[in-house]
Amino acid sequence: MNKRLTIVLLLILSTWVIAPAALCGKDTIKIGINAPMTGDIPKVGEGTKFAARMWLSDIKAAGGLKVGGKLYQVELVIEDNESKAESAVKVNIKMITEDEVLVIVGPQASKQAVPAGDVANNYRTAMITPWSTNPDTTKDRPYVFRGCFLDPFQGPVLANFITEEFRFKKAAVLYDVASDYPKGLAEFFKKAWEGLHGKGSVVAFESFTTKDPDFSSQLTKIKRSGAEVLFTPQYYNEVALIVQQAHELGWNKPIVGSDSWGSAETVQLCGKECFGLFFSAHYAAAGATGATKAFIDRYKKEHGYVPDDVAALTWDSLLIVQEAIQACGAITGNLDKDRRCVRDALARIKKFDGITGQMTFTEDGDPIKCVVIVKISDKGEYEFYKSVCP
């Protein structure tokens, strides 16, 4: 009996403690972070989290986020989407309906960002994905934005780069057919390559499904096809396996990658096999200057390694979000109204000078920005090779 009474008393007490906090919630701005903390690409989630925490500590150091002359506390709601499409959708719904976030940053990979963007758009909550390059993420979705270039641009850039750099005419592609990003980019690359070299110039277009560790039959086929270069738009964990197996099967021609290669863990997993290879990226850490260098140095000091593209893009996206919230003028406490205000403010941003370069936003909320071609040096660093701007 006594025990039950204590519990009841505790419950009553706890409502007293919680209720005022909930009422005070108006002075707190919540920002949702939808990131792959576990699953296939956990390093991407880690970079997202670290960059977001760095941004938050800046806001905290300034005493809060100033909107219309008033300081607001900022809270980050970081949720794990397990790098699964269905979990990313669940996370978005939870953050929008339960946590009542003002705006969402993430998810990173297109496989999650495409379906999650649909949720954000339906619930009328602005979402900005830092890293998703697939066009479908923002297409016909007024509430969804992004912080990076798009695959219809990246594909042709890579096709042009390989043509100019190596003067090759026949290419092979190996991609994951079960994931939006590699599949989309593989097709854009194929189209661009065939535009340059005529039909049939992509001599092998081979695929696998997520989590396959063995690519020997595909690579044997690619080798026999007479291709001069292998393009593989895969994530960092698969890059290590593909490159190693290709070399073991006697493939000694170039292998070219896309922006998904730009993880801090690619070289760690791949080792010497990856040295000397090219891939497209959002920024090159080696040789950076100005604000970009300041960010890299700070990140490196706090976390012990050079930040990858995802971390830098997340940082930029959060600054874009910050600018939009501040442009809103006031936070009314009416969530629907504030969310719409943030989305309108995001849509009004036309130019942004980020650490990953200058961005000009189109009508659809997509930035126009440069692609950087990076070479993996003999020390395993990502060296700036050239930059291609639209």
Place this chain on the structure above:
Amino acid sequence: MVFFFQNLVNALQWGSFYALIALGYSMVYGILMLFNFAHGDIFMVGAYIGFGVATGLVALASMGALALPTWLILVLTIIITMFLTSLVGMMVERVAYRPLREAPRASAAITGLMVGIILETGNLALLGARRVRFPTLIESTTYDIGGVFVTNKKIMIVVVSLLLMLALDQFVRRTKWGMAMRAMAFDYAIVPLMGVPINTIAALTFAVGSGLAAAAGILFGVAYPVLDPYMGIVFGWKAFVAAILGGRGSILGATLAGFLLGFIEIFVAMIFPSTLRDLIAYSIILLILTFRPHGFFGEPYSARLRL
């Protein structure tokens, strides 16, 4: 022709993994009439233990505490890991299966799935989600034999797998324990009445199966050096298919079916677009099972099956 032989080599390596894992499934199923769905995850645990042991040994060797050549490190890693993973397998049997021995078979199968999830998420909690790279124990050397590229790793994987299968065959056929296992497979109900200790045999079966899975895990780490906590799931399913295809409890059957599965997967991708690989590969296996429902070496009657 070169193309064909290259794929043959690829398939031999790929099939070795299926065969080694299928053996563990097949033994537990044959002797204890139990689907050990956690077996794929025991393979994963083996790979991770192997990673730990190998990293430790490499560190000791580089500090100069142990002057070991790398091939000896690999041999030691395999032996120590097989032993440790056998203990894990015995523990799984003790904790998850022994209490349910009299329970309906479906409950035991479900338990296996749960143990699998516990092992996966336990690993996630212990080591975090990051990928680990299996240390390079043998430098890869590629031999070009008339256009067919073979690495020393591939040869090593196939040879070690075949040696282990041979050892298992001898163990089951020549030793007293092996005889007890075969007897148990013959009649699960009567043999314990003859004084064969069922608990010991069950534990031993799990230990041997887990040891083989551990060996597969290390060889996997050598061939595909990126490990993740969920790597055992799909492997487990496919090896399970191989075990059934081979016939209940048949060592030769599981071995052959494992290799066959590897061959079908590789050669389907060789002939057809790789997108359709699993679709066509597993349709073929479904077709085989339709005509041989007991697998290659399974018994034609199933009166004793308790499922």
